Amino acid sequence: xxxxxxxxxxxxxxxxxxxxxxxxxxxxxxxxxxxxxxxxxxxxxxxxxxxxxxxxxxxxxxxxxxxxxxxxxxxxxxxxxxxxxxxxxxxxxxxxxxxxxxxxxxxxxxxxxxxxxxxxxxxxxxxxxxxxxxxxxxxxxxxxxxxxxxxxxxxxxxxxxxxxxxxxxxxxxxxxxxxxxxxxxxxxxxxxxxxxxxxxxxxxxxxxxxxxxxxxxxxxxxxxxxxxxxxxxxxxxxxxxxxxxxxxxxxxxxxxxx
Amino acid sequence: xxxxxxxxxxxxxxxxxxxxxxxxxxxxxxxxxxxxxxxxxxxxxxxxxxxxxxxxxxxxxxxxxxxxxxxxxxxxxxxxxxxxxxxxxxxxxxxxxxxxxxxxxxxxxxxxxxxxxxxxxxxxxxxxxxxxxxxxxxxxxxxxxxxxxxxxxxxxxxxxxxxxxxxxxxxxxxxxxxxxxxxxxxxxxxxxxxxxxxxxxxxxxxxxxxxxxxxxxxxxxxxxxxx
Numbered sequence: 001x002x003x004x005x006x007x008x009x010x011x012x013x014x015x016x017x018x019x020x021x022x023x024x025x026x027x028x029x030x031x032x033x034x035x036x037x038x039x040x041x042x043x044x045x046x047x048x049x050x051x052x053x054x055x056x057x058x059x060x061x062x063x064x065x066x067x068x069x070x071x072x073x074x075x076x077x078x079x080x081x082x083x084x085x086x087x088x089x090x091x092x093x094x095x096x097x098x099x100x101x102x103x104x105x106x107x108x109x110x111x112x113x114x115x116x117x118x119x120x121x122x123x124x125x126x127x128x129x130x131x132x133x134x135x136x137x138x139x140x141x142x143x144x145x146x147x148x149x150x151x152x153x154x155x156x157x158x159x160x161x162x163x164x165x166x167x168x169x170x171x172x173x174x175x176x177x178x179x180x181x182x183x184x185x186x187x188x189x190x191x192x193x194x195x196x197x198x199x200x201x202x203x204x205x206x207x208x209x210x211x212x213x214x215x216x217x218x219x220x221x222x223x224x225x226x227x228x229x230x231x232x233x234x235x236x237x238x239x240x241x242x243x244x245x246x247x248x249x250x251x252x253x254x255x256x257x258x
Numbered sequence: 259x260x261x262x263x264x265x266x267x268x269x270x271x272x273x274x275x276x277x278x279x280x281x282x283x284x285x286x287x288x289x290x291x292x293x294x295x296x297x298x299x300x301x302x303x304x305x306x307x308x309x310x311x312x313x314x315x316x317x318x319x320x321x322x323x324x325x326x327x328x329x330x331x332x333x334x335x336x337x338x339x340x341x342x343x344x345x346x347x348x349x350x351x352x353x354x355x356x357x358x359x360x361x362x363x364x365x366x367x368x369x370x371x372x373x374x375x376x377x378x379x380x381x382x383x384x385x386x387x388x389x390x391x392x393x394x395x396x397x398x399x400x401x402x403x404x405x406x407x408x409x410x411x412x413x414x415x416x417x418x419x420x421x422x423x424x425x426x427x428x429x430x431x432x433x434x435x436x437x438x439x440x441x442x443x444x445x446x447x448x449x450x451x452x453x454x455x456x457x458x459x460x461x462x463x464x465x466x467x468x469x470x471x472x473x474x475x476x477x478x479x480x481x482x483x484x485x
Contacts, residue, residue, distance in 0.1 A: 030336050188357035195356060199370060217356050221335045235314065235335045242316040246272030253273065 004066050006031045006172060006204050007052070012061035014047050020228035021047035025061070027223065027233065031171070034198055034205045036219030036236060038212060038251070044228040045208045046176060052206065053093050053174045054083050065090070065172070088118045092165035096177035098157035102149050102164065108135060109145040111164045119168055134163040138193060155186035159193070166197060173198075175207040179214055191217055212255055216240060224248045259424050259455030260289040260312060265321035265331075265479075267307060281307050285321070285479035291423065294446065294456040296466045299476040305459050308476055309426055312457060313348045314338045325424055343371050347422030351429050353401055353409045361387065361404075362397045365415045372420060379419075386415045390441055407433045411442075418445050425449060427458035431465045443469055 005028035014021035022044035029035055037045045050056040052063050054075060062074045068090060075083055087093065095101040102111050112131035113121075121127050132142050138159035140152075149157050158178065165173065178194065179187040195218060198205055207218060215222055215236055222236040224247065232245040243249045265285040271277045281304045289295050297305045310316040311323055314330040323330040326345045328337055342348075347368075355364050362383050369379035387397060390411040396404065401412045410433055417425065430446070431439045439462070446469045449456060460466035466473070 033336060033339070185358075192356045192359050216354070220339050234317075235338055237315050238317055241310070242269075244270070244317075249272050 004072065005029060005064075006033075006066050007206075008062070008064040008072070009052060010062040010064070012048065012051050012058045012063065014044075014051050014056060014058045020044070021056075022051065022225070023228045025230055027230075029172075029204055029206065031204055032202050033221060034207065034219045035221045035223065036215030037206065037208045037223045037225060038210060038215055039225035040210065040251075043225040045225050047228075048225070049174055049176055049206065049208045053091065054087060055093075068171070088115065089168055090171045092168075092170040092173045094158075094161055094165055094173060094175040094178050096180045098149070098154070098161040101161040102157060104148065104150050107146045107148055108140065108152070108160055111149065111160060112167050115164055115168050130167060131163075134167050135160075137197075138163045139189070153186075155182050155190065158182060158186075158190060162194070162197075166201070166203075169201070171204060173203055173205045175205060177209050177211075178207065179211065180209070187214075194218060212240060212252065224251065259291050259326060260287070260457060261322070261324040262287045262312075263322040263324075265311065265318045265323055266481075267304075267311060267316060267318050280481040282311075282476075282479045283481040285476075287474055289455045289457055291453045291455050292450055293472075294450055294458065294470045296470040296473045297457065297459050297476050298466075298473050303477045303480060305476050306428065308479070309348075309428055309457070309459060312426055313346065314342070343368075345422060346424045346426070347417045347420065348426045349413050349417035349428060349430055351410070351413075351432065353413050355401060357402055358400050360398045361392070361401045361412055364401055364412060365419055368416060368420045382419055383415065386419055387412075389445075390415055391438055407435065407438070410434065411438060414442055414445070418449065421449070421452055421454070423454055425454050425456045427456060427460075429459055429461060431460065431462045439465065 007029040010026050012025045013023050025048055037048065039045045047056065051058040063076055064072050064074050066072045075086065109128060109131040112134050113127040116127050116130060132145055135142060135145060140156055140159055149160055152160060179190055182190065191214065209215060219236045222234065222239045223230050224232040224239060226247045232239055232243065232248045239248060240252055243252050262285050266283040267281045269279045269281065285308065297308060299305055307316060311318055318331045321331065325341060328341050330338060362380055365383035365387060366379035369382060370376060392408060392411055401409055404412065414430055430442050434442060443465055446456065
């Protein structure tokens with residue numbers, strides 16, 4: 001077991017004027033771990049995710065990532081080109097709405113290939129080959145490789161977004177409500193796919209969701225947020241089955257039974 | 259393998275006026291490799307709570323819950339994750355799986371998580387499912403639609419596919435017919451021979467007498483008793 005955390009978050013704080021986005025969040029994520037962040041709307045989970053992924057600049061704190069080349073580095077102190085390179089190589093970000101993470105005017109194969117070209121791939125045949133391989137892995141028929149994502153269903157768009165993100169072999173994936181807005185049968189398939197990919201590629205992932213059933217199936221660990229603060233954290237099944245904090249108890253007891 | 263020292267457990271229900279329920283206090287027990295121990299006691303005496311604490315599912319207020327040298331009360335999440343992947347198996351009464359995943363893959367999963375090649379893992383899963391008399395026609399279907407007894411056997415297959423050195427069994431024979439019950443008892447006996455330390459809850463007394471070396475009455479751990 002390696003002792004170097006892949007991602008060390010220390011005291012990350014983001015304020016919107018007088019309002020707290022997230023306050024003093026710290027944790028370590030180790031290679032191969034999947035962590036869920038849950039909480040109601042406005043609890044600060046997306047703010048936190050965006051601060052970690054470099055989409056928002058936190059007011060305080062450090063986000064230290066164990067880079068492949070230079071070892072642990074605070075990504076908030078990196079130059080913009082360095083951070084952009086990181087987000088194309090070691091990192092990936094899966095948006096809730098596939099449209100935010102895809103280029104809708106470009107073919108499915110182009111969407112996957114673009115990320116490869118961003119890290120230097122130039123051979124057309126290789127790029128197309130990788131794109132087709134990845135479409136297959138996310139269960140999109142090869143025949144659709146030249147079609148635009150606008151002609152895809154919501155579930156297919158989401159799978160395409162995942163293929164586009166994983167093609168460069170990232171080590172850390174940020175996911176914002178990856179199954180939100182999809183119908184339940186598509187959700188189940190996507191969950192299974194994400195789980196297999198995480199296991200087979202040895203990925204670490206941070207998944208923001210409000211769906212406790214999703215975190216139970218996907219996440220090893222769980223953080224519960226309320227009003228910008230982490231109120232409880234631990235193993236997923238510990239937090240869900242033996243919640244300590246009043247808010248977590250309320251959250252768990254509010255799930256609808258099917 | 260399992261070693262409990264002065265373990266206590268309370269639940270605080272914040273949404274019911276912060277009511278505090280004491281479930282266990284000063285629980286002490288030890289289970290050695292190759293030993294099978296049954297937890298007994300009336301319904302509500304804390305058997306399942308104790309089982310969940312042994313799996314690290316419930317966190318103890320105080321004391322030491324040591325499994326293969328790892329104290330579940332103090333351990334970091336990743337230590338518990340590794341322990342569950344490599345050392346500590348749990349056959350619960352409930353099957354919780356990603357919908358639409360074929361039974362064969364559900365059973366093979368603990369091996370896949372350990373890095374066993376997919377072919378090999380599926381072969382082993384098939385062998386075990388056949389031994390537990392799950393018809394081959396069902397292997398490609400998700401177990402979510404199975405009968406209670408079939409789901410239980412899928413759970414058992416998941417728990418026995420990797421030779422975990424430590425195993426927790428929650429009513430492993432509860433809804434099984436005589437044939438399958440015997441298969442499960444054989445699996446337990448085989449595991450004991452391998453040196454697996456087993457703690458189980460068995461309401462099936464005949465099964466309990468057949469495989470268990472001793473019994474621990476958890477009523478002795480309830481707060482009223484200890485006081």
